[in-house]
Amino acid sequence: MTTLRDLPLDESLASGSLLCAGCGGVLLTRIFEKVLGPKTVTVNAAGCMSMLSVFPFTPFRSSWFYVAMASAPAAAQGIRDALDILLKKGRVAKEDDLKVVVVTGDGAAADIGLQATSGAIHRKLDFYYLVYDNEGYSNTGFQASSSSPYGASTKTTAPTALLPEGTLLDKKDLFEIWKAHRPPYIATISPAYIADMMHKIEKASRFAGPKLFIAHSPCPPGWDVGSDLVIRLSKMAVETGVWPLKEAIDGQVTHSLFMKKRRPVEEYLKMQGRFEHLFSPARQESVIQAIQAKVDDYWKNVTK
Ligand SMILES: Cc1ncc(C[n+]2csc(CCOP(=O)(O)OP(=O)(O)O)c2C)c(N)n1
Ligand code: SF4
Ligand SMILES: [Mg+2]
16 A cells, blocks of 8 residues: 555655645745755644644654644754764664754744743754744634734734724744844745755754744635745745845844845735735725834845
């Protein structure tokens, strides 16, 4: 019998999942795994990506470890420590060593798992940390997370007559939170810029210690966007300046793409139903301008 494990990685991740067509998170996870190669152990915090492996099937070529939302970095520490002990005792050969990779959603990364993450970075744990940032609790019906952007409608911030704007809270800046811990490598990535992503993974692999990747990850049902528009939307996020592509090596930030001229953020917002209330039935000019101002404010100090 052919199982998903027998299929090449590409086919199995595309065909085997219970996940939605066009899921940005799946695309990112697939490429990430592919670039890192089979000698990895993936530690998966509860969320949509944990639906990829449903016993007895798994699309992963390598080991996969499912863990509670709050605890992925702690589990990664245990696995890294176990591998190091086995290597030291000669029970695992150096060439059989595994890269430890946390795959997590933004809810786990920015909310309930932040404490465990902070501890792991502080201890200089040698691991990769991939956040597929779909800006909400997608797996449970798209409630707001602290990574949901200002003005967005989610299950828990749906516009009402009293609060027509959607959420008025700003997206938590996970990049800066990580940077304050001084890890060797941090980057943002996008499914519309795969070469940039591959280049960054390769670069990160030269460093021992915590390595963060925050990925723009459109969620077609949560963001109310067509599955066929996901890559175009991710490109628009970069071209409007909403999603800066950057990296920080030992705290020094550089942008991989610096645009002299950015598109208006409105072009990005209008592609998604989660921002529809900003344009219909009446245009909420002050909210749209506030979103544009936040993006302009970010870029005004960027020189490299
Ligand atoms: C402590 C705890 N609370 C709630 C849940 C239910 N739960 C499972 S997945 C999930 C959403 C996680 O959001 P995120 O990390 O952003 O991943 P996504 O669902 O977006 O893939 C929730 C709330 C849980 N597993 N554990
Ligand atoms: S709900 Fe969103 S994040 Fe979850 S599988 Fe579907 S598209 Fe992906
Ligand atoms: Mg999420």
